[in-house]
Amino acid sequence: xxxxxxxxxxxxxxxxxxxxxxxxxxxxxxxxxxxxxxxxxxxxxxxxxxxxxxxxxxxxxxxxxxxxxxxxxxxxxxxxxxxxxxxxxxxxxxxxxxxxxxxxxxxxxxxxxxxxxxxxxxxxxxxxxxxxxxxxxxxxxxxxxxxxxxxxxxxxxxxxxxxxxxxxxxxxxxxxxxxxxxxxxxxxxxxxxxxxxxxxxxxxxxxxxxxxxxxxxxxxxxxxxxxxxxxxxxxxxxxxxxxxxxxxxxxxxxxxxxxxxxxxxxxxxxxxxxxxxxxxxxxxxxxxxxxxxxxxxxxxxxxxxxxxxxxxxxxxxxxxxxxxxxxxxxxxxxxxxxxxxxxxxxxxxxxxxxxxxxxxxxxxxxxxxxxxxxxxxxxxxxxxxxxxxxxx
Amino acid sequence: xxxxxxxxxxxxxxxxxxxxxxxxxxxxxxxxxxxxxxxxxxxxxxxxxxxxxxxxxxxxxxxxxxxxxxxxxxxxxxxxxxxxxxxxxxxxxxxxxxxxxxxxxxxxxxxxxxxxxxxxxxxxxxxxxxxxxxxxxxxxxxxxxxxxxxxxxxxxxxxxxxxxxxxxxxxxxxxxxxxxxxxxxxxxxxxxxxxxxxxxxxxxxxxxxxxxxxxxxxxxxxxxxxxxxxxxxxxxxxxxxxxxxxxxxxxxxxxxxxxxxxxxx
Ligand SMILES: Cc1ncc(COP(=O)(O)O)c(C=O)c1O
Numbered sequence: 001x002x003x004x005x006x007x008x009x010x011x012x013x014x015x016x017x018x019x020x021x022x023x024x025x026x027x028x029x030x031x032x033x034x035x036x037x038x039x040x041x042x043x044x045x046x047x048x049x050x051x052x053x054x055x056x057x058x059x060x061x062x063x064x065x066x067x068x069x070x071x072x073x074x075x076x077x078x079x080x081x082x083x084x085x086x087x088x089x090x091x092x093x094x095x096x097x098x099x100x101x102x103x104x105x106x107x108x109x110x111x112x113x114x115x116x117x118x119x120x121x122x123x124x125x126x127x128x129x130x131x132x133x134x135x136x137x138x139x140x141x142x143x144x145x146x147x148x149x150x151x152x153x154x155x156x157x158x159x160x161x162x163x164x165x166x167x168x169x170x171x172x173x174x175x176x177x178x179x180x181x182x183x184x185x186x187x188x189x190x191x192x193x194x195x196x197x198x199x200x201x202x203x204x205x206x207x208x209x210x211x212x213x214x215x216x217x218x219x220x221x222x223x224x225x226x227x228x229x230x231x232x233x234x235x236x237x238x239x240x241x242x243x244x245x246x247x248x249x250x251x252x253x254x255x256x257x258x259x260x261x262x263x264x265x266x267x268x269x270x271x272x273x274x275x276x277x278x279x280x281x282x283x284x285x286x287x288x289x290x291x292x293x294x295x296x297x298x299x300x301x302x303x304x305x306x307x308x309x310x311x312x313x314x315x316x317x318x319x320x321x322x323x324x325x326x327x328x329x330x331x332x333x334x335x336x337x338x339x340x341x342x343x344x345x346x347x348x349x350x351x352x353x354x355x356x357x358x359x360x361x362x363x364x365x366x367x368x369x370x371x372x373x374x375x376x377x378x379x380x381x382x383x384x385x386x387x388x389x390x391x392x
Numbered sequence: 393x394x395x396x397x398x399x400x401x402x403x404x405x406x407x408x409x410x411x412x413x414x415x416x417x418x419x420x421x422x423x424x425x426x427x428x429x430x431x432x433x434x435x436x437x438x439x440x441x442x443x444x445x446x447x448x449x450x451x452x453x454x455x456x457x458x459x460x461x462x463x464x465x466x467x468x469x470x471x472x473x474x475x476x477x478x479x480x481x482x483x484x485x486x487x488x489x490x491x492x493x494x495x496x497x498x499x500x501x502x503x504x505x506x507x508x509x510x511x512x513x514x515x516x517x518x519x520x521x522x523x524x525x526x527x528x529x530x531x532x533x534x535x536x537x538x539x540x541x542x543x544x545x546x547x548x549x550x551x552x553x554x555x556x557x558x559x560x561x562x563x564x565x566x567x568x569x570x571x572x573x574x575x576x577x578x579x580x581x582x583x584x585x586x587x588x589x590x591x592x593x594x595x596x597x598x599x600x601x602x603x604x605x606x607x608x609x610x611x612x613x614x615x616x617x618x619x620x621x622x623x624x625x626x627x628x629x630x631x632x633x634x635x636x637x638x639x640x641x642x643x644x645x646x647x648x649x650x651x652x653x654x655x656x657x
Contacts, residue, residue, distance in 0.1 A: 014494055016451045019547040019570060020553075161455060165448065172450045177572035179548060212632040276495045276521065277448060289470055290499035366584060366609045 001027055005193020006314065011309030013192040015279045016377050019172070022179040023270025027194040029099045029132060030330070034201060043094050050123070051086045052079050053205060057213035057370070062340040067311075069363040072211035072222070073343070073373040074238060083346065083375030084234045089185060091202030093120035100201055103182045104128045107171040108137055109164030110152060110301030110348060111143025112375055113187030118152035120185075129150040131171040135162035136300045142379050158297045161294045164230075164304045188231025190308035200236045200310065207241020210370055218368060224249040227372040228351040229269065229322065230301045232289035232308030234374035239320060249321065253351045255297035256324035266295035267308040267324035269315050277306045298327040298383065299347035301375075320390065325354035331387055333357050334377060346375030347383065394398060394485045396563045398538055399438050400620055402597045409614075409657040410621035412600060413628055413650060414491065416459040417442050417476050418468030420632060424485040425463070428632065429480050430562045431643045432578040435650035439487045440480070441602075441623055444473050446493040451520040453575030455626040458633060466630055474512045474580060481513035489516040489542055489563065502530060508539035516563040518542040524557050526648060531560055542566050547583040558595035564621060565591060569614070576606035576627040594616050608656035615657040622657055624650075 005011045013023055033039040047053040055075045063169070064071045076084040089106075096104060104126050108114030110218050114130040121128030132133050132146055134156045147154050160166035176185045189199040214221055225242050227235035229252040243250040257265030265271070272283035277289055282339050285293040285305040297303040316319035324334075333353035345353060352371045363369075379383070393560055413432045415520055417424050429440065445460035445468055452460070476486060490509065497519060503532045506517065516539055517529060534541055540563030544569060547553055547570065558565060567588065570581035591599045600612045602623030610620045628646055634644035 013523070014527060015523065016520055016572060017523050017544040018548060020523050021548045021550070071395070081587070083561065160447070169448055169450050172455070173573045176451070179571060247436075276493075276498055278450070279521070283494070286495070286499070290446075291464070291494040292495075321456075358651075 001105070001193065002031070003027065005192065005197060007309040009315040010282055010312040011193055011196055011280050013279055014276045014281065015180050015192050016176065018179065020177050022175070023194065025193060029095060029200050030194055033095055033098050039094065039098060043091060046090050046094070047087070047205065051090060054209045055079055057210060057217060059204040060341050062338055066336060066340060067360045069367040069369060071356055071373040072368065072370045073378065074206060074370060075373055076206060077343070077345065077349070077373045078378035079118055081112065082378065083112040083114045083116065084203060085113045085187065085205060086259060087205055087237070087324060088187065088199050088202040088233060089113070089116040089120045092185045093124055093329040094199065094274055096126065096185065097124050099183065101181065101183040102126055102285040103170045104185050105131065105171055105174060105182055106185045106187060107131045107164065107167035108187060108232065109167065109303060110299065110346070111136065111140035111147065111379060112301060114147050114154070115143050117185050118147040118150035121152055122150045129174070130154045130169040131157055131174070133157050133162035133164060133166045136164065136167070138314035139302050139383060140300050140379055163295070165292065165301065187233070188238045188308065189233040189310065190278065190280060190282065190306060194340055196280070196310060199233050200240065203233050203237025204240045206234065206301060206372060207239060210238055214370065215264055221245050221248055224369045224372040225250045226253065226355055226369055228253050228302060228348045228374060229307060229311060230304055230348060232311045240370040243319065250314070250319065251354045251355060252320055252322045254322060254324045255299055255302035255351060256326035256329070257296040258287065259326055260324055264296040266297045266303050266305065266325065268288050269322040270324045280306070280309050282306050284314050289313060298330060298387065299351065301346070323355060325351040325358070327357065329354040333386065334384060335388065336364070344377035345373055346377045347380045349374045350377070393513065394487050396439065396487050396598065399487055403438065409619060410600065411436055411650065411654050412623040413437050414441040414443065414602070414623055414625035415629065416456065416463050417473050417635045418463035418466055419629065419634055420462040421465055421466040422472060422476065423467070426647060427477055427643060429602070431647050432484060432525050432650055433484050435647045436654040437486065437650065439621065441489045441491055441625070444470070444490060444492040444496060445495060451524065453573040453626060454544045455576065455633065456574050459579065459629045464518045465514065467524055470496065471629065474508060477509070477514060478511040482560060487515040488513060489518060490514055491518045492521060494519045496520045503533045503537070506533050506539055510539050514539065516540040516542045517611055518544070518566055524553070524560060527560050543568050543581050543653055544568055546572055547581070551590065551594065554591060554594050557592045557598050561597045564598040564600045565595070566623070567591065567599055567619070568601040568603045568637060569601050571601070574603055574626050575605035576630055580610040580613055584614060588614070588617040588619050611653045612656040624653060
């Protein structure tokens with residue numbers, strides 16, 4: 001490997017020997033193509049015409065009135081596929097194409113990354129397999145159906161709790177046996193090097209656009225930028241645009257699940273301890289001996305016991321703050337945005353909104369928060385209906 | 393305490409290949425697991441490869457994943473693993489290699505882990521998710537604790553890297569016979585003979601072969617290719633799984649199978 005892939009002491013590539021050559025090949029290809037003129041031109045055209053970039057920055061006036069300060073939504077929910085995930089799958093998918101790979105595999109939790117990979121598989125005519133925990137298949141069935149419609153095979157993963165962690169385990173196992181012809185299109189800015197770097201690169205468009213839109217539309221930078229954190233890709237994408245603007249607070253919101261004290265949550269940075277999982281040294285939810293904990297969250301995309309290495313460093317240096325929002329708070333925020341703006345946020349993104357709601361009365365009315373609305377909530381309607389029945 | 397060196401040189405004198413069965417410590421429960429390992433020793437095991445169960449074993453196929461789950465459900469933990477190893481060593485002084493995942497070592501404290509497990513009777517610790525690139529995190533502490541090092545080589549490892557791996561290995565090279573995770577296979581991978589030959593050209597470090605070796609014929613082929621040891625995991629762990637409700641039959645099956653392999657190598 002040419003680079004160590006470290007963020008401070010975090011990250012690295014703690015993988016079985018058999019995966020080293022294929023990660024090396026990926027690293028080499030990424031650094032060869034990511035600035036290549038033709039590659040960049042093709043990606044930017046696809047981002048514009050296929051995915052729908054740039055995404056708008058929208059002033060949520062009625063939501064703002066409720067919380068008592070100004071809230072702007074970075075509308076990643078409007079992209080093709082309904083989430084920020086397409087930024088990454090276009091970038092990596094195109095990389096796979098330039099590398100001459102013809103088969104894609106991916107893990108997925110909420111199904112958004114799986115769907116975004118299945119779309120790209122269809123677009124480039126690549127055979128696509130999506131690994132997904134059986135619990136997630138059940139709770140995100142709309143996305144499962146969409147993936148299949150795009151021609152992808154969805155492989156149910158029974159192990160563990162049948163969620164994102166287990167899907168990654170099986171995708172890695174499959175990759176181990178198919179390293180020669182298969183491209184693993186990893187879904188978040190975590191896992192072994194070079195993924196945290198690659199995924200971040202493809203998500204920085206969110207932050208770049210948002211910063212410029214702030215300057216153009218508001219005439220100034222925001223006071224805070226808020227994003228939900230599962231593996232950390234949408235958050236690192238938007239944070240990256242503001243990281244050098246020291247006066248802009250960066251706030252990552254993790255899944256508080258039932259509650260932090262119950263232990264049934266997925267708030268890795270808030271409540272975890274450093275260890276090694278899925279190829280990286282990062283904060284983890286684990287027991288005393290290092291066995292990985294089962295996690296719980298109403299949002300499948302945040303239901304993961306590890307996190308990206310750069311967030312670990314940002315936590316330690318204090319440049320970003322990490323907090324947790326519980327299931328009920330996220331569901332409340334989902335309801336509030338839907339009612340006040342007519343926008344259905346993904347339950348993942350609802351965690352970021354929940355943080356804003358928790359700040360009601362704590363910020364003055366001229367303060368500006370930009371929140372990354374990482375995805376739309378259509379996939380979550382049945383969960384919300386179950387947890388918050390409308391009645392008649 | 394018997395070393396790998398002693399075993400390999402004894403076997404070389406007899407023109408034999410080491411029989412190295414793999415079990416997950418505590419599978420399906422502590423006491424049965426002790427009996428299984430003793431049975432394997434009686435059946436002619438020369439070295440033991442023992443796994444400590446982990447919640448997320450990404451290098452393992454379904455058979456060993458299930459063994460991990462059985463062991464964890466029956467209460468296996470690191471304290472009991474130490475006790476287990478001492479029990480085995482009391483029965484016979486046989487070299488023991490651990491095969492495990494990094495987080496368990498890391499949380500215990502790397503130096504303390506190596507010291508405590510060496511004292512209990514372990515000869516080496518192969519960390520499945522730690523490649524040679526980060527070997528320095530463990531090579532120093534392993535050496536100070538008196539442990540040998542074991543690293544993996546696979547069919548896609550380039551010759552330059554094989555040399556690097558050999559240079560950091562004091563125990564034996566764990567040669568992965570195929571591209572894939574652990575699991576028994578109908579046929580032996582076609583790459584293995586070339587791979588063993590290549591390694592033998594590059595290094596004098598003993599070469600043992602594992603992953604997918606499921607029949608006495610497989611073991612014989614590997615031995616003829618020049619390997620110093622044959623590691624058999626999923627096949628015998630599968631015998632545990634298949635005979636969970638009849639412990640005596642389980643032990644008999646394992647004994648018979650290992651006996652057959654022993655005479656094939
Ligand atoms: C809409 C949405 N937001 C956020 C996430 C969390 O992932 P990340 O932390 O990588 O942005 C997901 C993951 O599935 C998602 O679907």
